[in-house]
Amino acid sequence: MPVFDRRYRGYAGPRRAERAAVWTLARFALRHLFDSKLTLVLAVAVGLVPLGFGTFVYLANNLDVLQSAGIQVDLSLVDNGTFFAFLSVQTALAFLFAAFVGPALVGPDFAHGALPLYLSRPISRGGYVAGKLLALLLPLSLATWVPGLALVGLQAALAPGWLGGHARVPLTLFFGSWIWILMVSLVVLAISAWIRWRPVATGAVFGFFLIGEAFGLAINQFLDTRWGSILALDDSVETIWQSLMGGATIFGRPVVQEPLPVAACAAMLTLVTAAALAAFRAKVKGAEVSR
Amino acid sequence: MAEAPRPPLLALEGLEVRLAGRPVLCGLAGELTGRVVGLLGPNGAGKTTLLNTLLGFYPPSAGTARVLGRDVRTELPAIRARLGYMPENDAHVAGTSAVRFVRMMAELAGLPGKEALERAHEALFWVGLGEARYRKIETYSLGMRQLVKLAQAIAHGPELVLLDEPTNGLDPAARERMLRLIAELAGSGVRVILSSHLLRDVDSCSDQVIVLKEGRVATIADLAAERHANRRFLELETRGAEVAAFLEGLAGLGCEVAELANRRVKVVLPEGVGVRALYGLAAERGVELRRLSSSKSSLEHLFLRAMENGANGTSGAGAASAAIEGAQRAGL
Numbered sequence: 001m002p003v004f005d006r007r008y009r010g011y012a013g014p015r016r017a018e019r020a021a022v023w024t025l026a027r028f029a030l031r032h033l034f035d036s037k038l039t040l041v042l043a044v045a046v047g048l049v050p051l052g053f054g055t056f057v058y059l060a061n062n063l064d065v066l067q068s069a070g071i072q073v074d075l076s077l078v079d080n081g082t083f084f085a086f087l088s089v090q091t092a093l094a095f096l097f098a099a100f101v102g103p104a105l106v107g108p109d110f111a112h113g114a115l116p117l118y119l120s121r122p123i124s125r126g127g128y129v130a131g132k133l134l135a136l137l138l139p140l141s142l143a144t145w146v147p148g149l150a151l152v153g154l155q156a157a158l159a160p161g162w163l164g165g166h167a168r169v170p171l172t173l174f175f176g177s178w179i180w181i182l183m184v185s186l187v188v189l190a191i192s193a194w195i196r197w198r199p200v201a202t203g204a205v206f207g208f209f210l211i212g213e214a215f216g217l218a219i220n221q222f223l224d225t226r227w228g229s230i231l232a233l234d235d236s237v238e239t240i241w242q243s244l245m246g247g248a249t250i251f252g253r254p255v256v257q258e259p260l261p262v263a264a265c266a267a268m269l270t271l272v273t274a275a276a277l278a279a280f281r282a283k284v285k286g287a288e289v290s291r
Numbered sequence: 292m293a294e295a296p297r298p299p300l301l302a303l304e305g306l307e308v309r310l311a312g313r314p315v316l317c318g319l320a321g322e323l324t325g326r327v328v329g330l331l332g333p334n335g336a337g338k339t340t341l342l343n344t345l346l347g348f349y350p351p352s353a354g355t356a357r358v359l360g361r362d363v364r365t366e367l368p369a370i371r372a373r374l375g376y377m378p379e380n381d382a383h384v385a386g387t388s389a390v391r392f393v394r395m396m397a398e399l400a401g402l403p404g405k406e407a408l409e410r411a412h413e414a415l416f417w418v419g420l421g422e423a424r425y426r427k428i429e430t431y432s433l434g435m436r437q438l439v440k441l442a443q444a445i446a447h448g449p450e451l452v453l454l455d456e457p458t459n460g461l462d463p464a465a466r467e468r469m470l471r472l473i474a475e476l477a478g479s480g481v482r483v484i485l486s487s488h489l490l491r492d493v494d495s496c497s498d499q500v501i502v503l504k505e506g507r508v509a510t511i512a513d514l515a516a517e518r519h520a521n522r523r524f525l526e527l528e529t530r531g532a533e534v535a536a537f538l539e540g541l542a543g544l545g546c547e548v549a550e551l552a553n554r555r556v557k558v559v560l561p562e563g564v565g566v567r568a569l570y571g572l573a574a575e576r577g578v579e580l581r582r583l584s585s586s587k588s589s590l591e592h593l594f595l596r597a598m599e600n601g602a603n604g605t606s607g608a609g610a611a612s613a614a615i616e617g618a619q620r621a622g623l
Contacts, residue, residue, distance in 0.1 A: 011448025015401035028395045108385035120376035121399045122368045286348030
């Protein structure tokens with residue numbers, strides 16, 4: 001049906017495999033995200049921090065550059081704590097990015113009944129979930145473990161032999177980032193699927209994490225225990241990072257002062273991730289059943 | 292070499308669907324082979340549930356359905372790859388231009404990016420939104436949104452298109468346009484299932500209908516045969532003393548005649564006998580014909596009969612005679 005002809009004609013050309021639909025979905029979702037100025041601003045902000053850390057790593061290994069410029073500073077050595085700080089900052093920024101931008105990934109589909117159109121094509125409910133998740137995990141990966149590993153590479157290149165003594169650092173950056181961004185992404189997508197108005201969904205994401213933390217603190221206070229901290233998901237994930245890294249100190253102090261057992265923290269994060277996945281998938285339906 | 296037989300559009304094999312523990316479709320059975328099949332029924336009859344089941348949104352609780360020869364229980368991806376779907380309700384992605392939206396839907400159906408973009412432009416021109424294709428869909432009127440839904444349903448070149456109430460909310464001109472597009476689509480070889488509660492819409496496009504009532508098949512009918520029979524179906528109002536002789540004369544011409552109340556007569560004309568012969572006979576027998584009208588459309592008759600009876604059944608060209616019998620029984 002050429003545009004000048006204005007008659008309908010069928011299509012007998014090539015078709016792609018069904019599994020390509022997941023990537024297609026992610027690609028269009030990413031394009032939709034980056035139409036927004038807010039996304040661009042957040043992406044730039046998230047990208048600036050690794051540049052700062054990169055500069056620090058370079059200068060820490062090339063103090064003569066500063067001295068030749070007449071600057072006398074004592075930069076501490078690049079150690080586990082440096083990368084722990086990097087991971088903490090980048091995952092916090094990743095959280096902000098996901099909370100502000102994530103609801104735009106699924107909200108427009110749910111708000112205007114587009115799901116039946118997606119699901120009437122050769123893409124399953126799982127495929128839809130995977131496509132949207134991929135669209136959020138890609139920028140979050142570029143904000144967290146990808147620049148983290150690049151920094152490790154830079155440090156290893158500038159200080160031969162350093163990696164041998166800090167082999168856990170890249171593993172922590174990779175797995176630690178994945179634990180956090182996977183959970184945050186699923187929580188954001190699930191909340192956005194249930195709350196279709198974007199600003200409210202963003203507020204609910206903050207509420208989910210902050211209320212859990214506040215509730216945990218209250219439990220600690222009133223029951224004189226430390227187990228309430230398990231509801232503070234950022235504390236739980238930091239406990240796991242610290243364990244993965246084999247201990248990390250910032251300014252000589254351990255990052256998590258009184259950590260809960262790692263297994264308990266891992267169980268809590270797994271539970272939240274699984275519940276968010278189930279809640280998101282439950283809303284992905286071609287048609288609702290009226291009761 | 293002989294061409295392989297085309298599979299039926301839809302074969303229902305004891306299809307039952309339960310939602311929230313409540314039976315919504317009960318043992319649907321029948322085979323539909325038409326090019327455009329009208330899916331009719333009053334509100335709540337199960338039309339949209341049937342479409343949702345064919346799309347795999349609701350699983351059958353018993354029996355099954357075959358779409359283009361493929362089982363909805365086991366071959367859903369293959370069915371979906373051949374389908375286009377236009378839902379009843381508003382359906383678009385907010386913040387997206389029509390061309391990007393239709394392109395995305397075509398790519399999700401399996402078209403490569405370049406072809407999907409070409410087809411998106413073509414489909415939007417075809418439905419009449421060519422000049423507005425770069426506008427965001429939320430700025431469109433209701434009629435334009437209906438057209439975008441049609442464009443996304445056909446851009447990937449499906450074999451079968453499911454249209455759920457496509458003329459909902461359209462003004463008369465937009466409705467006519469939509470029906471013309473559906474007819475053109477069918478004329479180009481695409482098979483269509485058209486769900487509607489508007490008899491005129493279904494009547495103008497369909498060559499076969501399935502009527503649902505309370506989740507059951509009330510009737511499946513070949514509309515082409517019905518129309519052929521109905522063209523010969525007349526209602527007369529007579530005045531004069533020689534009506535009996537006039538009726539005898541009609542029978543002599545080979546007409547089927549049913550005398551109704553208030554000097555009204557229903558007549559089925561045989562092949563080769565025209566209306567002019569009726570006037571001639573009336574003049575000859577001194578009978579005045581006060582009114583002569585074609586009966587209601589064949590679909591309307593069929594629908595009303597199906598609603599009255601509500602039993603499973605398949606109807607054909609004998610519907611007009613059956614309608615006369617029904618009318619006689621009812622004393623109309």
